[in-house]
Amino acid sequence: MNGTEEIGCCGAYCGTCREYLKTCKGCKPGYLDASRDLSRAKCKMKKCCLTRGHITCGDCGEYESCETIQSFLNHPGYKYGKYKQALEYIRANGHTAFLNTAEHWTGAYGKYPK
Numbered sequence: 001m002n003g004t005e006e007i008g009c010c011g012a013y014c015g016t017c018r019e020y021l022k023t024c025k026g027c028k029p030g031y032l033d034a035s036r037d038l039s040r041a042k043c044k045m046k047k048c049c050l051t052r053g054h055i056t057c058g059d060c061g062e063y064e065s066c067e068t069i070q071s072f073l074n075h076p077g078y079k080y081g082k083y084k085q086a087l088e089y090i091r092a093n094g095h096t097a098f099l100n101t102a103e104h105w106t107g108a109y110g111k112y113p114k
């Protein structure tokens with residue numbers, strides 16, 4: 001598994017979650033090698049993002065105008081703002097920088113360097 005498989009299409013980060021691969025299969029594992037059926041996935045973002053071959057919705061040319069991702073990111077609630085921050089960080093700095101930042105998080109989101 002490479003690190004980017006642990007970044008959810010919506011910007012949630014699975015890599016530091018204790019339930020990841022114990023009780024939760026995560027956003028992407030199994031879909032990239034077709035051992036899970038993407039057509040049965042419930043998440044619209046994931047279906048669209050992986051079908052288009054993106055790592056996250058942040059890589060998509062339609063990110064800013066896409067109702068699917070924007071309505072998700074604009075849900076009320078702290079975590080959605082943090083997922084949005086993750087995608088914006090990836091857009092500005094790339095996946096490697098994001099993974100370096102997320103390495104010490106203890107959940108699906110965390111702090112960024114100043």
Ligand code: SF4
Nearest residue numbers: 008009010012027043
């Ligand atoms: S909400 Fe969708 S895109 Fe985000 S982590 Fe869950 S399955 Fe992946």
Ligand code: SF4
Nearest residue numbers: 048049057060063066
């Ligand atoms: S931003 Fe929208 S169109 Fe682009 S991959 Fe995500 S869900 Fe699909």
